[in-house]
Amino acid sequence: MAAIDPEDRLKELDSTLTGIEQVLDLDGMRRDIADLREQSADPELWNDQERAQKVTRRLSYLEAELGRVEGLRQRLDDVATLYELAAEMDDADTRKEADEELAALGKEIQQLEVRTLMSGEYDEREALVTINAQAGGVDAADWAQQLQRMYLRWAERHGYPTEIYETSYAEEAGIKSTTFAVKAPYAYGTLRGEHGTHRLVRISPFDNQGRRQTSFAGLDVVPVVEQSDDIEIDENELRIDVYRSSGPGGQGVNTTDSAVRITHLPTGIVVSCQNERSQLQNKATAMSVLKAKLLERKRQEEAEKISSLRGESTTSWGTQIRNYVLHPYQIVKDLRTGVEAGNPAAVLDGEIDEFIEAEIRWLRQREAEAEAKADQE
Template sequence: MLAAVAYQTGVGGRVPLADVAGIDPIEEINELAGTLKGIQDVLDLDAMRKQLNELGEQAAAPDLWNDPEQAQKVTSRLSHLQGELNRVEGLVRRLDDLGVLYELAQAEDDEETREEALRELAALSRDIGALEVRTLLSGEYDSREALVTINSQAGGVDAADWAQMLLRMYLRWAERKGFSTEVYETSYAEEAGIKSATFTVKAPYAYGTLRGEHGTHRLVRISPFDNQGRRQTSFAGVDIVPVVEQTDHIDINEDELRVDVYRSSGPGGQGVNTTDSAVRITHLPTGIVVSCQNERSQLQNKATAMVVLQAKLLERKRQEEADKMSELRGESTTSWGTQIRNYVLHPYQIVKDLRTSVEAGNPSAVLDGDLDEFIEAEIRWTRRREQGLTDD
């Protein structure tokens, strides 16, 4: 159990107490120290250091890159763990330095130093709160990489354009976080935008971090495709599933698959294939369709498409089991396919999450990948929902 966090909880999120009038900074520094100690206990830093040593030995093995896929996993996990450890240790140092700084300001009655300490206190409150979110990612698949699919929905050419905007938003978010991504398939619309796209976010805990983005995203704006300049509402769906691992048992009968090959589509350029190397696989019992066209080899595209199909079947199985348990408990289930967030560009500008009520008045920044505030609030909301602490 984590220590009490020095926050004031509101509908849209949590406000550092350093931003609330009448709160004693020393009291909050002590609260933050307790919270950070609780986080360290949950993360188990000794176990992290031990795992880092083991991964370091694996990464140093001369035959590591004989298996490029396994090598990528080892180096990615090593980098992620080292980053997490550095993050925690850095916060500990900052909190220690802050205590000294504030005591100095008080002893010398130095208002300028006191203001500097309060600014750092507010920043530390936010950073420790963000780290605490990581401790909430304890679901069965939360530590997995994420497979993301974006589909245009109602809204015609505007919806296709909106789907492409969302694709860019998530790729920019991953780039900001230093996460590698790989686009497996992009189906371009005729006039503008995309019909669909599928990509992976190759980072530990990517699925747990992003799973709250699953649902329908709504855009309201003046359509750039309407010569009369009318306002248009467009919809796009985002699907997030965990990437499969070797320990997963997903049996797929080849007789239940329809495999089609076709020429890769694209806006043009040297990267567009001139052979029928793209692969589309339809799982007949469920109707799930997956495609891959990022490789030049038909065999490679088929192998990647099978990985995507396994991930979607795994998520389908997980959801069916969750629905069954909810039914046995007499609980109602809420469809993930519901509208979760509005992006309004006209007549005013705002992005608002319909579950957490988090708002941002700068849609351009959000569409450029500034999603952390929304994602952290989703993780907290999801955990409360799973614990039965929300009204949903």
């Protein structure tokens, strides 16, 4: 296979980056940044802690995003100059340096391009992630806890703030369930493809005969509710229980009944929050989580209704999505995109961007095909 001419590759990357700049609307980003800076300078802003945190998070994200695009544009200009210098000097080392920088730029621009594919109604919102242990007993509970750590490490790698709202610990090891928020713009659009069942195959550390065990954990990702969302809840349709927060092995976290569990009777949805010391704060957070889950349920019902009218199914990709095999060989493979990695330890330490980027492209392709089919009808 012939090597790609650097000049052609530079033109290709320049075209891709120009398209990204147009989609992201850099002038609009600059105006938003100026507005958010003005808001953040207002001393009255911090009278509303929740709004203040949202403003500062949004500002930090936009500044980083703008800096990322501008930095890539500058590097692209610089590498073109580097190639010119290498040609003038007939310097192999400079040419090698330019080739390495061009390869790195290609990868980073491709990663940024994925961001432009997130155009869904709720994609730009923060995300609520819920993980539940499924079949597999103690191993499944341990697997659910490993998944929680994997996503928290992924968020940490990207500098995304997270907040754990509730964790229900299993008796022997691991967790029964957990709910946490990823508080970054586009967190929902980024993570929504992770929704589904994750399967682990390994030698069980809890089996004294050292047998291979298959465990399952379910992941649910929903967008955070905003004030503009039309989600009304009848208090008469709720059962609210208070209880004492507990840690691993049933250990008490505090001495008051501050944890709150809310059951939405019509749907059977149950949410809990125990991260705050105040019962009122925990109730408010649990209500936010419930509204987010009801919003997602409403969105799914509307999508299923439209799809049923077209004779389609919307549930085909929301089941088992990824296998993590630690024995007899080591591989992590996505069943939808075919992306695989031979280093499960790195994946479980939060290196999942390759999987996420591929599924964003996969989901966008499916949506584009559905839109094209609708247009034909």
